[in-house]
Amino acid sequence: MSHTTEATYVPIVHSASVSIEVAPVIQILEQLIEAANLSLKLQVTSIERKLSQKVRQQLSDEYQRPVFIIDDKGQLSLLTHHISVAPDWKSLQRRVVSAGRKSEMLLQACKLTDQSQVLDATAGFGHDSLILASTGAQVTMLERNPLMALLLMYEQHLMSQQANWQKLMVRLKVVCADSAQFMEALSAANQPEQEVSHSSYDVIYLDPMFPENSYENAATGKGAKVGKHMQALHHIAQPPDNTEEQRLLTLALNKVVPGGRVVVKRPAAAPLFAQSNPDESWHNDVLRFDAYFNKA
Numbered sequence: 001m002s003h004t005t006e007a008t009y010v011p012i013v014h015s016a017s018v019s020i021e022v023a024p025v026i027q028i029l030e031q032l033i034e035a036a037n038l039s040l041k042l043q044v045t046s047i048e049r050k051l052s053q054k055v056r057q058q059l060s061d062e063y064q065r066p067v068f069i070i071d072d073k074g075q076l077s078l079l080t081h082h083i084s085v086a087p088d089w090k091s092l093q094r095r096v097v098s099a100g101r102k103s104e105m106l107l108q109a110c111k112l113t114d115q116s117q118v119l120d121a122t123a124g125f126g127h128d129s130l131i132l133a134s135t136g137a138q139v140t141m142l143e144r145n146p147l148m149a150l151l152l153m154y155e156q157h158l159m160s161q162q163a164n165w166q167k168l169m170v171r172l173k174v175v176c177a178d179s180a181q182f183m184e185a186l187s188a189a190n191q192p193e194q195e196v197s198h199s200s201y202d203v204i205y206l207d208p209m210f211p212e213n214s215y216e217n218a219a220t221g222k223g224a225k226v227g228k229h230m231q232a233l234h235h236i237a238q239p240p241d242n243t244e245e246q247r248l249l250t251l252a253l254n255k256v257v258p259g260g261r262v263v264v265k266r267p268a269a270a271p272l273f274a275q276s277n278p279d280e281s282w283h284n285d286v287l288r289f290d291a292y293f294n295k296a
């Protein structure tokens, strides 16, 4: 999707004593920004201090907006509101390997084969995309926040260098786009070819933001604490309102093949997405996956 908006300047901070070479990291990020036409411009800053937790908090307060940091091992993270997070796909290795056994509720709900084409319409840190792609399915990952999209693209680039991740990496495609606009444009003649290889998908997956307290049990007020990744996202992404939910569900149902499905992830006790009753639902104490079938 091409961006005509003015580029956002993003600080990217590293310690002067970092033990890796920073220039190649910046070069790759700039290449990714250019190739995906992201509306971002990096402002590289080297600081004398090490990036300890205290220094990260100071940087967060100083900038008052999301900042990229490159830590002393060369890892790229997004720092926002004192929290620094990275996709860290390696940490999912065990789940990715065992996901083939369909032990994941996400996969029970999505019912994929190695021929499936999936659209993850709310990619975030890409964790669910990895589980989806572990089945052999092809996954197009949509992320509308350009900082998050760049984090995903960089992670995919890094993991593609690892021999045991390469097969999985080629099944993922990260696109920086608003998913409603992307789905609307799927059948439009003017959609740039490099971003769209399909006019419809077997499964469209939605994991939209929800209010931070949605995991709480309505009766007791207690519940699962939101993880660090979600805490960070709550500072940079908003939950959809009812109109946006309706739009996303309607578009998604129109863009799955007959017999295909739209799967929506929700906190277990959250209200129905777009106030629509699912055709089937899977849940545990924390999460719910609601599936809507294209019965055409």
Ligand SMILES: C[S@@+](CC[C@H](N)C(=O)[O-])C[C@H]1O[C@@H](n2cnc3c(N)ncnc32)[C@H](O)[C@@H]1O
Residues within 6 Å of the ligand: 121, 122, 123, 124, 125, 126, 127, 128, 129, 142, 143, 144, 145, 148, 177, 178, 179, 180, 207, 208, 209, 210, 233, 236, 237
């Ligand atoms: C709850 S997170 C998804 C987490 C993801 N499932 C994972 O496993 O990491 C939602 C993400 O979707 C993105 N998002 C929300 N609405 C979107 C939309 N309409 N189009 C594209 N991305 C969207 C947000 O910026 C955020 O990064």
